[in-house]
Each structure stands twice: as structure tokens, then as C-alpha cells.
Amino acid sequence: MKAEQRKNEGHQSSRGSSADGLKSLRKAIRVLECFSLQEPRLPLSEIARRAELPLSTAHRILATLRGAGIVEQEGDRDLYRLGLKLFELGGMVLANLELHREALPFIEELSRESGETVHLGVFDGSRVVSIEKMDSPRGLASQVTIGKGAPAYCTAVGKALLAFQPEAAVDHVCRLGLKRYTPQTIADPKGLRKEIERIRTSGYAVDDREHQPDVRCVAAPIRNYTGNVIASMSVSGPATRIPKEQIPAFAARVREVAAKLSARLGYKGRQ
Structure with a gap:
């Protein structure tokens, strides 16, 4: 009985992790869609507003995307732009x-x-x-x-x-x-x-x-x-x-x- 319960809990945990991953992916896509030809550089606050995300969440997503080269930060300034990795993929x-x-x-x-x-x-x-x-x-x-x-x-x-x-x-x-x-x-x-x-x-x-x-x-x-x-x-x-x-x-x-x-x-x- 306990083994079956642990098995069910494991399946639920796996499904939960998959759902969380999809949610994070959708949020990352929303962040990328904030940029445009007219506005190629955006501050964190504006990205969070457009993506309808808390500042902390937007900052965390941008940090992950920056690590992958998908997003770049302009020096120490609070400005972000799409990275060369996207150009390469495109x-x-x-x-x-x-x-x-x-x-x-x-x-x-x-x-x-x-x-x-x-x-x-x-x-x-x-x-x-x-x-x-x-x-x-x-x-x-x-x-x-x-x-x-x-x-x-x-x-x-x-x-x-x-x-x-x-x-x-x-x-x-x-x-x-x-x-x-x-x-x-x-x-x-x-x-x-x-x-x-x-x-x-x-x-x-x-x-x-x-x-x-x-x-x-x-x-x-x-x-x-x-x-x-x-x-x-x-x-x-x-x-x-x-x-x-x-x-x-x-x-x-x-x-x-x-x-x-x-x-x-x-x-x-x-x-």
C-alpha cells in the first residue's frame, strides 16, 4: 500500500515538474515577445510590465536567457536586448x-x-x-x-x-x-x-x-x-x-x- 502511494506521489511530482516547466517556458516566450524593431532595448521594469510578470520573476528569466546568449544586457545599465544566439538560430x-x-x-x-x-x-x-x-x-x-x-x-x-x-x-x-x-x-x-x-x-x-x-x-x-x-x-x-x-x-x-x-x-x- 505504501509502495503504491509513493509511486502515485512520484507520478504526481513528475506531472507537476512538467507543468512548471511549461509555465516557465511560456513566461520566457512572453519576455522575448516584449522586444520589437521599434523598441529593441527595454529596461527590466518595462519588460515585467509588458510580460505581466513580477519584477523578480522577470529578472530571473532574463538572467537565464542571458546565460544562454538569447538576451544581452548593456553593460551595467538596466537595459536588455535580444542576443546574437537568436540571430544564429534565425x-x-x-x-x-x-x-x-x-x-x-x-x-x-x-x-x-x-x-x-x-x-x-x-x-x-x-x-x-x-x-x-x-x-x-x-x-x-x-x-x-x-x-x-x-x-x-x-x-x-x-x-x-x-x-x-x-x-x-x-x-x-x-x-x-x-x-x-x-x-x-x-x-x-x-x-x-x-x-x-x-x-x-x-x-x-x-x-x-x-x-x-x-x-x-x-x-x-x-x-x-x-x-x-x-x-x-x-x-x-x-x-x-x-x-x-x-x-x-x-x-x-x-x-x-x-x-x-x-x-x-x-x-x-x-x-
Whole structure:
């Protein structure tokens, strides 16, 4: 009886903590919404008034946001402004919007020519996130959906990104653990690093039934005007429709389309 009571109290405590966290988040958003182009700098008292918060609460929220670089305080003055971290995050959003807009014609081209599912993905630090997907008219039960993360180490669209990240990113992925999804998954760091070297040399990545049984995928990196790999594009389909002997042909076409998109984004090629 006591154990059950403690269990219920624990659940209530957990629910209470979640509710408190959401309330704090809503308050922080209200604080950020106080700023505008017309009034980019505000004193604490005005922020508290606009956000309808006690001075102490507004001050505590501003201190947390300042620690994260989201809000900045002008020296010792009682004036606050939005921080560079928001500019950085906003720049990422704008970059992805531009990438998405420029990539659509190439995704459609690759989808039309291959008849298979095409993905456009970006790297989020340890996983690959699909930001666009065009399904095959012939059907494919892909587990990768737009906006959702997938393992970078066992998907072609992920490996094409991971291979061109700093070594620290590869180390981070390995430290998080390499879960085995199928018997073909590369689940040891040494094997993954060998695969990454192959991708860097060949310029394309292959997922040979490593993430989903009986699904093959071929991907190539996409570069921006600086030469940095910012995304990858892939073609995936049932292994019966992408047999091993046809992987080089699929890879050549994916690389060609990825190179065209890279050029559209300003990449001039290796100098």
C-alpha cells in the first residue's frame, strides 16, 4: 500500500515538474515577445510590465536567457536586448528555408528519373533530419519522415553528412552508441570510421539494408558557396528495385544531381 502511494506521489511530482516547466517556458516566450524593431532595448521594469510578470520573476528569466546568449544586457545599465544566439538560430532557419526552396526542382528531377523515394536531409549534431521527402509512386514503407531524426551512422543520407563533419562529430556519434537495427548495421566505431573514409574517397554513401531490412539507399553530399557540406540527398527503395550491381549507376546520378544543386547554392568546385 505504501509502495503504491509513493509511486502515485512520484507520478504526481513528475506531472507537476512538467507543468512548471511549461509555465516557465511560456513566461520566457512572453519576455522575448516584449522586444520589437521599434523598441529593441527595454529596461527590466518595462519588460515585467509588458510580460505581466513580477519584477523578480522577470529578472530571473532574463538572467537565464542571458546565460544562454538569447538576451544581452548593456553593460551595467538596466537595459536588455535580444542576443546574437537568436540571430544564429534565425540564420539557420533562413538557410534551411533557402535550401528547401532551391532543392525542390532537383528532388523532383531525381524522383522522376529514378522512380524511387528521394530525401533531403541535414545534420543536427548526431542525427540526420529529413527536411523534404518525395515518395516513390511505386511505394516504399520508409521510416524516415519529414522533421524527424534518424541515425546518421546507418542511413545513407546520414552517412553522406557525417563523413564530412569534423572528427569530433564522428567521435560524438560513436560515444552515443551504435545501435544495431539489422544484421547489416555497422555497429562498431572502427567499422564506421572505415566506412566514412570510403565515403570521403568515393563521394557517395550507401545504406545496404542497414537501417531497414530489404531497403537500399544511395546518397551524396550537398555543399554551399563556402564548400561546406550542409545537406545530403538520397534515393531509396526496396533492395529488389536497387540491386547491388546497380548501386554505382544510382550513385553516379545522385552525385550528379547533388553537384547541380551545390552549384545552384554557389559552390564553385574544388579550387
